[in-house]
Amino acid sequence: MGIKLSSSNYGKSRVRLVRITRGEEAHHLKDISVDIQVEGDFEEVHTHGDNRKVLPTDTMKNTVYALAAQRPVGEIEEFGVVLANYFLEHNPQVRNVRISMRERLWARIPVQGQPHPWAFVAARPERRTAMISATRAGQSTQAGIDDLLVLKSHESAFEGYIKDQYTTLPETRDRIFATVVKANWNYSRRDVPFSRTWEGIRGVLLESFAEHFSESVQQTLYVMAGAVLDAYGEVEAIRLSMPNKHHLPFDLEPLGLENRNEVFVPTDEPHGLIEAVVRRD
Amino acid sequence: MGIKLSSSNYGKSRVRLVRITRGEEAHHLKDISVDIQVEGDFEEVHTHGDNRKVLPTDTMKNTVYALAAQRPVGEIEEFGVVLANYFLEHNPQVRNVRISMRERLWARIPVQGQPHPWAFVAARPERRTAMISATRAGQSTQAGIDDLLVLKSHESAFEGYIKDQYTTLPETRDRIFATVVKANWNYSRRDVPFSRTWEGIRGVLLESFAEHFSESVQQTLYVMAGAVLDAYGEVEAIRLSMPNKHHLPFDLEPLGLENRNEVFVPTDEPHGLIEAVVRRD
């Protein structure tokens, strides 16, 4: 009985790129980290140490910088397609390519009320993401957001759940609800105004989180996903991953004081983790 | 056109447990972090905020401690099964459970050459891992290792690969090969002496890495996987994920010096990432 290669993939991770485009009036700054992964006809590489079909990951890295040098990077959803196409076109042994990107978002520094043309400050804790999956038969474009930390101090309840021998959690109509939203969504077409849509979806996620009376993280997740699908017809499906960043009311009773739902201990571990994919029917 | 829940899962992550078993001669220490995820009949939770089928993640956490209190934890592969079975048995609405565990490994502090009965020092940078996936129809047990950092300063080459317009990497017969091995393997049966087998597989991974002349990360990964499958008949398949922690020869020429393959800059980013699953044929 022998062994065989069941699946394999390889590539370069964390290729960091800052691309400055020096316009006449102002500079433009893109700050991204790129991960590349390919699959294909690489069996002999593994089984015989035959490197003839290996595009080195070092060359993948160089290619990111070379393509970024020949044109402005544009939207990450577009740059990802440029990269994926390049690798497919030049490497017949590659069957599919996945390009994942994380973008840090910068704002212009305001100087006397005016945005400065070439000085920037990191603007937001969250990251904009995109992932392109491509084969010769076609490609899919996924956009996303990561590390979007939100909290509501009202209109969040949790009750009516199962009680068993190990239940200690009290029911509540008014708890803190905090989470770090990670969202990914698929576009059904390519001609999307990516930046504007991304900002719009971010806004919808925030608004629906704020406005919704939450009976559970699960319900809120579904409402947020639904709001995005309602507002943006070009979104086919959306995946949300929402850790429950518990804020425990501090027990003041032993100190002779009362906690009027005001004093909380935020914790990182353990944490709930709620995930779902919601799509058009 | 409506929307629908396409898939969902939820649970508790990073439930940290230290379990001391106080034997007559010595204490025994287990130090683990547990992640629990379940899938099942949770559609109404999402769509209607109806929590009647929700086992709170807080109760999942309590259950970990309750079960750890009633018997010694034993091997993580065993404790994971105890947990998975508990959740399936008590929750008809749950279809499948996944229990993931990371264990920190401790050694007894040597005092005058003798291992101390109740004083410990963290022994190794790597982690032991396990994952149990269970449904009512059956379960699979996966064991693993994470963060196993290895380096060889000889018998690693990389040449004969594709050269294109963006190639700059020079071929070499003698480079540093460093990687942080992440491995996961499936057992075909349950009556495995888990600790002994885990230590054995760790040893086989290390030995095969050391002894093998590497033509590429891909080839070495395959050889390491094959060595495990050869040595341990109870392993059905093994997945290895091996980032290439590049060690770049520092360019001493501009300093008027020669680098005789002795002076290197270790880097964390960018890094190659090579992954594969190897299984019995």
Add this chain to the structure above:
Amino acid sequence: MGIKLSSSNYGKSRVRLVRITRGEEAHHLKDISVDIQVEGDFEEVHTHGDNRKVLPTDTMKNTVYALAAQRPVGEIEEFGVVLANYFLEHNPQVRNVRISMRERLWARIPVQGQPHPWAFVAARPERRTAMISATRAGQSTQAGIDDLLVLKSHESAFEGYIKDQYTTLPETRDRIFATVVKANWNYSRRDVPFSRTWEGIRGVLLESFAEHFSESVQQTLYVMAGAVLDAYGEVEAIRLSMPNKHHLPFDLEPLGLENRNEVFVPTDEPHGLIEAVVRRD
């Protein structure tokens, strides 16, 4: 020849507090992490295991929550003084107290253009900090900012420096200058409008970074410090710590391309680190 305790300090670190103040129109949210350190008459604790003068760090933690329960937290510079005074008043054995705080800054989620009364989003990557050092003779108040990431793509030079046998860095009149500012400053008086001043100083740091033509990180640091001292008479001295987050021009020449100062590799290590204290003369 004996041994002696030369110095000692102890306390509690990372006491995380979220304090909600539920106003009629809107909720107010403070999210801080507190570190407490005390020094004093603790020799016997160390040398004899005599705990009679030990205020447990667990009680220090409780005290943070107890004091936060009895009044709104207010500015961190004020809450730090409340804490420091409490520990000094109740613990004659304590000679000095140091309270360090980090505050995460939140913004109200905008809903249809209006700030929501009780839903928040993490607003900025940087942190607001404060440190109170207090003895029975008096106290000093330090405010600060941490993790303020800025970048300018123009008007930064570095030339005219020492060249020796190990120099390879080319001189330049136009490099990227990126840094993560950490600043701490002392107030000469207590009746400062802390939030407004903090925002003002942040603005002055950003503006002076943006507007200044930089001949070196050192010079820019000094200009930024000077701008703060100029604008805010209540600031006695300011300390700036500015790592040089190098953005290396990617060498496109071997790829047959030209880098017109547009394509950069941002790096985390190694990094320059420039620090100074600037004060009134």
Add this chain to the structure above:
Amino acid sequence: MGIKLSSSNYGKSRVRLVRITRGEEAHHLKDISVDIQVEGDFEEVHTHGDNRKVLPTDTMKNTVYALAAQRPVGEIEEFGVVLANYFLEHNPQVRNVRISMRERLWARIPVQGQPHPWAFVAARPERRTAMISATRAGQSTQAGIDDLLVLKSHESAFEGYIKDQYTTLPETRDRIFATVVKANWNYSRRDVPFSRTWEGIRGVLLESFAEHFSESVQQTLYVMAGAVLDAYGEVEAIRLSMPNKHHLPFDLEPLGLENRNEVFVPTDEPHGLIEAVVRRD
């Protein structure tokens, strides 16, 4: 009223070096990260942007690799002196230099019971450290250890401390004591067998932690420091920093179970932090 530079320092941080020495029988591997900081006559750099006295941090980095190329690195305490002397000798404008180093410790991979000549595995979670502070008048050598995680499940008590209105911590004669030791010590002379002494001091720290009945972290810290000073006459003073990594007994009572001091929740925050310097009298 003007402003003035009160103090300043600059240098390069996180210069990572792997140095392979290829002996006939075996390779030797040093894996270190170096931080360099200098102070001196740099006022004009700050105040006038005059770079004539600036040794660029890029050149500092090159110097690390250049000196590592010209001889085996040896002990970090020795390599630090080589670096410090180089910078002082070649830079009259520099008044003092501080070289800080962290070393990752590797072990040879055992192959059939024999240590492999050129294949290594990361051996320990802790780091070996050293710091050289040098002026033209002299220098001091500090060695150290960092991230040494230890735990004892017996012979640790905490009682007899202050009780006040905010006390909730119960007294105990048997708690878990876990800490991550950070230690630094000064050598009174230069001709110390650095590696052997470092291993010896590590052993003394571990043994005294294990054997000592602890009445408090403070007392144990003092005993550990004293044991090092007793055993190693060349150590003048030692600084220990010991966070109390609390292991909270999980409250099983509401679950209808008893915690017989067996089930614990290890926590990272908040944590106690106990620090002291102990020296010869």
